[in-house]
Amino acid sequence: MAIQYRKERLDRGIKARCEDIFALAxxxxxxxxLLPRVVPVIILLSFPLLKGIVGLYWEKVLVITCxxxxxxxxxxxxxxxxxxxxxxxxxxxxxxxxxxxxxxSFGWPYFLTIPCGTVGGALFCAIFLLPVLRxxxxxxxxxxxxxxxxxxxxxxxxxxxxxxxxxxxxSPLPHLWFELYVPVLAVLVCLFGFRRLINExxxxxxQGIRDNDLAxxxxxxxxxxxxxxxxxxxxxxGTFAGxxxxxxxxxxxxxxxxxxxxxxxxTCAVLGGxGTFAGxxxxxxxLVPLSEALRAFGTLRxxxxxxxxxxxxxxxxxxxxxxxxxxxxxxxxAVEVG
Amino acid sequence: MVSSILVYGLxxxxxxxxxxxxxxxxxxxxxxANFAYGGFYLLSGYLTWMLLxxxxxxxxxxIFITILIVGFLGFLVYWVILLRVRGIVxxxxxxxxxxxxxxxxxxxxxxxxxxxxxxxxxxxxxxxxAGVPVDYQRLFIIGIGLALVLFLYVFTHHTRIGWSFRGxxxxxxxxxxxxxxxxxxxxxxxxxxxxxxAVAAIAILPLGIISINxxxxxxxxxxxxxxxxGLESVPGILVASLILGYAQIITSVYLSAEWMMxxxxxxxxxxxxxxxxxxxxxxxxxxxxx
Amino acid sequence: MNIQKRFGGLLAVDKVSLSVRKxxxxxxxxxNGSGKTTLVNLIxxxxxxxxxxxxxxxxxxxxxRPYRIAxxxxxxxxxxxxxxxxxxxxxxxxxxxxxxxxxxxxGGRYGERDDVAIDLLEEVGFERDSYVPYKAASSLPHGxxxxxxxxxxxxxxxxxxxxxxxxxxxxxSEVASTMPIIERLHEEGLxxxxxxxxxxxxxxxxxxxxxxxxxxxxxDGSSTEVMESEAVKAAYLGTEAEG
Numbered sequence: 001m002a003i004q005y006r007k008e009r010l011d012r013g014i015k016a017r018c019e020d021i022f023a024l025a026x027x028x029x030x031x032x033x034l035l036p037r038v039v040p041v042i043i044l045l046s047f048p049l050l051k052g053i054v055g056l057y058w059e060k061v062l063v064i065t066c067x068x069x070x071x072x073x074x075x076x077x078x079x080x081x082x083x084x085x086x087x088x089x090x091x092x093x094x095x096x097x098x099x100x101x102x103x104x105s106f107g108w109p110y111f112l113t114i115p116c117g118t119v120g121g122a123l124f125c126a127i128f129l130l131p132v133l134r135x136x137x138x139x140x141x142x143x144x145x146x147x148x149x150x151x152x153x154x155x156x157x158x159x160x161x162x163x164x165x166x167x168x169x170x171s172p173l174p175h176l177w178f179e180l181y182v183p184v185l186a187v188l189v190c191l192f193g194f195r196r197l198i199n200e201x202x203x204x205x206x207q208g209i210r211d212n213d214l215a216x217x218x219x220x221x222x223x224x225x226x227x228x229x230x231x232x233x234x235x236x237x238g239t240f241a242g243x244x245x246x247x248x249x250x251x252x253x254x255x256x257x258x259x260x261x262x263x264x265x266x267t268c269a270v271l272g273g274x275g276t277f278a279g280x281x282x283x284x285x286x287l288v289p290l291s292e293a294l295r296a297f298g299t300l301r302x303x304x305x306x307x308x309x310x311x312x313x314x315x316x317x318x319x320x321x322x323x324x325x326x327x328x329x330x331x332x333x334a335v336e337v338g
Numbered sequence: 339m340v341s342s343i344l345v346y347g348l349x350x351x352x353x354x355x356x357x358x359x360x361x362x363x364x365x366x367x368x369x370x371a372n373f374a375y376g377g378f379y380l381l382s383g384y385l386t387w388m389l390l391x392x393x394x395x396x397x398x399x400x401i402f403i404t405i406l407i408v409g410f411l412g413f414l415v416y417w418v419i420l421l422r423v424r425g426i427v428x429x430x431x432x433x434x435x436x437x438x439x440x441x442x443x444x445x446x447x448x449x450x451x452x453x454x455x456x457x458x459x460x461x462x463x464x465x466x467x468a469g470v471p472v473d474y475q476r477l478f479i480i481g482i483g484l485a486l487v488l489f490l491y492v493f494t495h496h497t498r499i500g501w502s503f504r505g506x507x508x509x510x511x512x513x514x515x516x517x518x519x520x521x522x523x524x525x526x527x528x529x530x531x532x533x534x535x536a537v538a539a540i541a542i543l544p545l546g547i548i549s550i551n552x553x554x555x556x557x558x559x560x561x562x563x564x565x566x567x568g569l570e571s572v573p574g575i576l577v578a579s580l581i582l583g584y585a586q587i588i589t590s591v592y593l594s595a596e597w598m599m600x601x602x603x604x605x606x607x608x609x610x611x612x613x614x615x616x617x618x619x620x621x622x623x624x625x626x627x628x
Numbered sequence: 629m630n631i632q633k634r635f636g637g638l639l640a641v642d643k644v645s646l647s648v649r650k651x652x653x654x655x656x657x658x659x660n661g662s663g664k665t666t667l668v669n670l671i672x673x674x675x676x677x678x679x680x681x682x683x684x685x686x687x688x689x690x691x692x693r694p695y696r697i698a699x700x701x702x703x704x705x706x707x708x709x710x711x712x713x714x715x716x717x718x719x720x721x722x723x724x725x726x727x728x729x730x731x732x733x734x735g736g737r738y739g740e741r742d743d744v745a746i747d748l749l750e751e752v753g754f755e756r757d758s759y760v761p762y763k764a765a766s767s768l769p770h771g772x773x774x775x776x777x778x779x780x781x782x783x784x785x786x787x788x789x790x791x792x793x794x795x796x797x798x799x800x801s802e803v804a805s806t807m808p809i810i811e812r813l814h815e816e817g818l819x820x821x822x823x824x825x826x827x828x829x830x831x832x833x834x835x836x837x838x839x840x841x842x843x844x845x846x847x848d849g850s851s852t853e854v855m856e857s858e859a860v861k862a863a864y865l866g867t868e869a870e871g
Contacts, residue, residue, distance in 0.1 A: 084428045086435060131610040138371075139614070141431050142565070143606065145373075146558055150603035157596035201722050201741055204715075208723045212710045218672065219724030220698035220784055263439060266432065299447040306440030313433045314422045 005334040015329045036328065041188060048180035058289075059180055063248060065288040066183030067092075070241040071265035072272070072280035073190045077234035079274050080198055081227055082137055082210030087144035088238055089261035093151065095121035095239025097161055100252030104167040110174075114243045121239030126232040133227045148257040155254060166253020173247050183244060187281065190237045195277045197233075206230055260302065264288070267305045270312045273319020282321055341468040343587055349476045351583025352483035354563055356538045358575050359486050361560035364531030366569035367494055369507030370524045371430035372531055374415065375560060376553035377441030382408050382536035383543045384445065405536045412532030416525035424524070442553040479541050486534065491572040503527050507570070555599070562602040566609050568616030577617055581605075643680070644845045646838055648788070648821060653814050655830045655851075656823045658840035659863060664823045665707060667840070668792050671821075672704045673697040684788070699729050703781040704790040709773045713766035717754065717776055718745040720765055724783040733785050745783075752779045752809055771802030778809070789813070790821045795829065803829060831855065839863065 018029045047054075047062055071088045078085050099117030102108045108116075132143045155161055162168075173179050197203050208216045209223050217223055246252045264287065265280070272283030287308075291301050312319070357379075364372040382404050389400035419437065423429035464473040494500035502523045505516065535556075543552075567578025582605055586598045609616060644667060648654050656664050669675040671682055673694040681690045689697055711720050724730065725741045734744065749761045752775040765773065774794055781789055791810075795803050807829055814820055814833065824830045831837070831851040839847035839854055841863040847854050854860055 084432070086432065131607075131614070135610070135614050138427050138431060139565075139610075141428060142561055143610070145435065146561055146602075146606065149554060149558055150599065150606075153596070153599035154603060157594070157600055201726055204719065204722050205726050208712065211712055214674070214694075215706065215710065215780070216723055217694045218698050218704055218706070219780065220695050220703075220727035220729045221723065222693075222695050259439065263436070267436075270432070297447075299443050302443040303440045303447065306436040306443070309436040310419060310433050310440070313429050313436070314419055317423075317429070 004337040006337050007332055008335045009326075009330045009332050011330050044184050044188060045181075048177070048184065061289055061292045063179065063183050063245075064292070065284055066187045067241040067245050068261075068264050068268060068288050069187045069281050069284035070183070070190060070237045071261060072268040072284050073187070073194055073277055074234040074237035074241075075265045075269050076274060076277050076280045077194050077198075077237070078230060079269070080203070080210060081206045081230040082213070083133075083140050083227065083231065084137060085144040085262075086141045086266065087146070087148045087262045088265045089148045089257045089259065090144060090151070091121065091125055091235050091238025092242035092245075092261045093148060093257035094124055095242030096246045096252045096256040097242075098124070098239075099243040099246045100167045100170055101161055103170045103247070104162075110171055110247045114240070114247065117243035117246070118236055118240040121242065122232050122235035125235045125239070126228055129231055130228060133224050133231070145262075148259075148262060152254050152257045162253060164254065166251060166255075168251045168253075170247060170250045170252070172250055179248060183241075186237075186240060186244075191277055191281050194237075198277070263302065263305050263309070264291075267309045267312070269319075270309055270317075271319060273321035273323075276319070276321045276325075279319045279321030283319070339591075342470045343584075343591060345467055345470040345472060347584040347587040349472070349480060349583075350587050351579045352480045353542055354559055354583050355487055355575055355579035356479065356483035356541065357535075357556055358560045358563040358579065359490055360531040360534030360536075360538060361557075362564055362569065362572075362575055363490060363494075363503070363534060364527050366564055366571070367507060368503040368524060368527035369427075370416070370420065370527055371427060371434050372412075372528055373431055373435035373557065374438035374441060375531070375535055376555075376557040377438035378408055378412065378532045379535045379539045379556045380445060380548065380550070380553040381411075381441060382539040383548045386540055387548070401540050404540065405533050408536040409529040409533035413525050413529035415532075416521075416528045420524070420528070421521065424521070438553070438557065442550055445553075446550045475541075475544055482537065482541050486537070487572065487576055490575075494572065499523075499526070504570075558599070558602055562606055565616055566605050568618040571616070571618035574616055574618030644840065644843070645680075646845065646848070648819060650787075650819050651814075651817050652835045653820045653822065653833055655834035655837040656821060656840065657825070657827060657830065657837060657854075661842075662840040662863075663843040664840055665792055666843075668704055668790050668821075668823060671697075672702060672790065695727075698784060698786070699727070701729075701784075701787040702790065703784050703786040703788075705774075705777045705781060705792050705794055707793045707796065709770075709777050711765040711773055711776055714764060716762045717765055717768060717772070718742065718749055718761045720776055721745040721748055721779055721783050724780055727784065729784055748779045748783055749776075751782060752776070753805060754779075771798050771806070774798060774802075775806060775809075778806075782813075786818075788819045788821070790823070792823045793825060794822070795824060795826050807833070 014029060014032050017025075018033055024030065048059060071092060074091060075085055075088050095117045098120050099113045102113040102116055103110070128147075129140070129143070132140050156164055198206065205216065205221060205226060209226060213223050242256060246256075265284070268283030268287050269280035270283075271279075271287065272281065273279030287305070291305070294301055294304070297304070316323070361372060361375045364370050364375075385404045385407060386400050389395045389403060390397065393400075395403070415434070415437065419433055420430055423433055462474065464471050465477065466472070492500075494504055503526075506520050506523050506527075563575060563578045563582060566582060567574030567576075582601060585601045585605070589597045589601055644663070646654075656667065658664055666675060670677050673689070673692050673696065676691045681688055683689070684697075684700060684702065689700060689702075711717075719742075722741050722745060725734075725744055746756065746761055750756045754760050754772070754775070760768075760772070765776065768776070774797070778791070778794065794810075795806070798806065803826065810820065810822075811833055822830055822834065831854075834851055836849065837847070837851055837854040838845060839857070839860050841859075846859045846863060847857045849857075
């Protein structure tokens with residue numbers, strides 16, 4: 001009779017040795033733990049320094065990647081509480097418009113408009129979405145899907161905030177290092193911050209709401225308050241991206257609510273692995289440069305994102321970050337059966 | 339003035355209802371997400387156009403073939419895409435939404451945006467109702483729309499297949515144990531929904547040129563009507579269409595045409611705050627799911 | 629002090645009126661589908677009644693949100709236990725410990741929740757020194773999961789505890805080891821409502837028993853009174869066929 005095998009997955013030896021405080025016992029273990037965290041940080045922080053070699057074009061790509069990365073992180077935090085947003089561009093657009101408006105109409109400088117746009121935008125979105133938080137998850141998805149589309153029509157119809165043409169000739173950002181490092185730092189802060197948050201007890205409550213909200217409610221916790229918090233905090237990342245980019249482009253208009261800003265973060269998150277925060281960021285750093293390289297194809301790119309999104313949702317729902325994590329921590333081997 | 343508002347309001351309302359029927363059958367009544375609805379709507383239009391212009395088929399045949407093809411594609415979509423994520427409503431929504439966007443943006447990229455893309459009227463000419471000129475196409479739309487709403491109601495309340503559609507939405511396990519093949523039923527529901535969307539497209543698109551934005555608008559309309567009226571209720575579709583349809587016409591008369599879409603925004607916000615399940619809907623709030 | 633509930637409700641629960649005294653252990657029994665769980669949902673705010681009121685410690689809590697009611701001191705277990713499987717058992721308790729009620733009653737600083745959780749688990753019979761409290765919930769047997777559910781309620785230090793079929797799915801030995809915990813809680817003064825199918829254990833400990841059938845209350849008295857009641861026998865066993 002043929003020998004049959006089954007696949008077995010075990011933690012790598014080095015991972016087992018890293019439990020708890022034993023990690024401090026040797027350099028190898030510490031390196032094992034620190035490497036995945038430190039390497040991306042180093043790469044991100046040093047990339048702007050390479051502008052002489054890589055060229056200004058790719059530095060610009062870095063900025064856009066960070067913006068999308070922020071939107072993906074924002075999406076992921078909301079998804080961790082069970083709120084799947086199909087319209088991240090809502091946050092981007094609201095942050096962008098508030099910033100643009102303050103700069104255009106009142107002449108406020110960037111270091112006032114950006115914070116106001118960020119916080120004000122997040123507040124606005126959280127309040128706007130408040131009624132939807134009471135409803136089942138699907139409604140949140142549907143409403144976030146339709147809101148950016150409808151807000152665009154509203155701006156177009158009422159002609160406020162520049163209407164179709166938008167607001168242009170806004171103030172620029174001070175200098176290149178600022179332009180490059182602020183988004184990078186924002187991404188790093190959000191990435192590590194959100195990860196810390198979700199691992200704290202507070203984050204446990206958020207995940208509980210996602211997994212079994214009835215049980216959480218019977219634990220005397222006001223789930224709506226927590227959901228609102230999550231939308232606000234997550235919104236901050238999204239609105240910051242919008243606010244920053246307004247000054248980066250020195251323009252804000254209806255494209256701020258573009259479908260791209262909804263679909264792309266969603267695709268990045270699904271590709272990278274929802275729930276991990278590192279996954280969506282990774283997804284962003286893969287997809288955005290890729291899409292820039294494919295610039296020649298125009299709108300076909302959105303078709304491309306859609307295809308990836310469908311493939312990922314259906315085929316690899318857990319995302320590539322989980323895959324990488326698994327490979328890093330575990331190894332597989334075939335074991336004889338019987 | 340008043341009579342023209344009344345008549346055009348009615349036409350607009352029936353248009354909205356006609357658009358919503360296909361979406362509502364699949365998502366509201368059967369619980370299967372079909373956010374590619376806008377894509378299928380436009381696909382029907384282009385398909386008919388291609389059959390007419392490129393193959394020179396007679397109109398009636400082209401319509402018939404289009405409806406069949408679109409229905410079949412809907413059926414396929416279930417088996418190829420939705421089957422794997424069935425039950426996880428959010429994944430269904432995302433997957434079909436991505437499909438819809440993919441379809442629409444593909445059409446945009448292909449350049450289906452010029453004025454050549456129009457569908458012919460069923461019959462040219464017009465009538466006067468209460469002194470208001472109404473062309474035959476719009477009359478056809480009213481007829482088809484009302485007939486389909488009636489058909490939908492009868493179908494979901496008095497036929498076996500209709501009941502099985504409603505059954506899989508309520509409780510899949512029970513449905514299966516009653517001998518309802520859940521996957522087949524869901525796929526059929528998707529097919530029917532897309533086919534109904536095709537009917538709507540063929541009837542409505544002749545009114546203007548085919549534009550990509552219509553695809554997104556159609557989804558917005560279906561969602562708005564669904565939210566206002568209650569996603570799973572046929573009377574709700576009718577009433578909500580009437581409300582939104584008239585609100586739109588009145589807005590366009592007294593404000594301007596661009597504000598018409600904003601009516602949806604206002605309606606959604608108001609409904610969600612006051613009565614989230616919609617006028618006739620029975621979905622309860624989050625808690626009442628025990 | 630009286631804890632009292634009085635309500636009619638959906639047709640699933642048809643004009644049921646009941647009251648519970650503080651410190652009492654009330655049993656609620658009835659055939660399947662008689663509305664027991666709906667009754668619990670009505671009391672704890674998961675379902676709003678069409679008519680009638682729920683009064684707790686003198687104030688009307690009808691139709692309040694479940695977390696408000698839990699905040700006021702009523703907790704319940706769920707029939708279908710859904711713990712957070714990937715988390716260790718004690719982490720499952722963090723969530724109720726995070727609530728404002730616990731902050732009010734226990735105080736507590738950052739980092740203490742883990743210790744409190746382990747203590748709670750010990751109260752419900754998780755062996756402290758073994759690895760059990762630290763095991764992922766997915767690897768715990770059913771009886772332990774049910775007791776985890778109980779611990780979840782105890783975390784809130786509630787005054788009224790409603791157990792919805794806590795013993796369903798438990799083996800005889802698991803029931804035997806869990807029952808003393810309930811008895812101890814009762815002795816310590818906790819008011820308990822037990823919805824159960826396992827009549828033998830319930831009749832032993834309950835002060836009073838209510839029987840539901842088709843949404844109506846058909847009996848209300850001590851264990852012996854209920855056991856002898858004709859109406860109750862008919863409900864469970866049916867009546868003799870005529871002729």
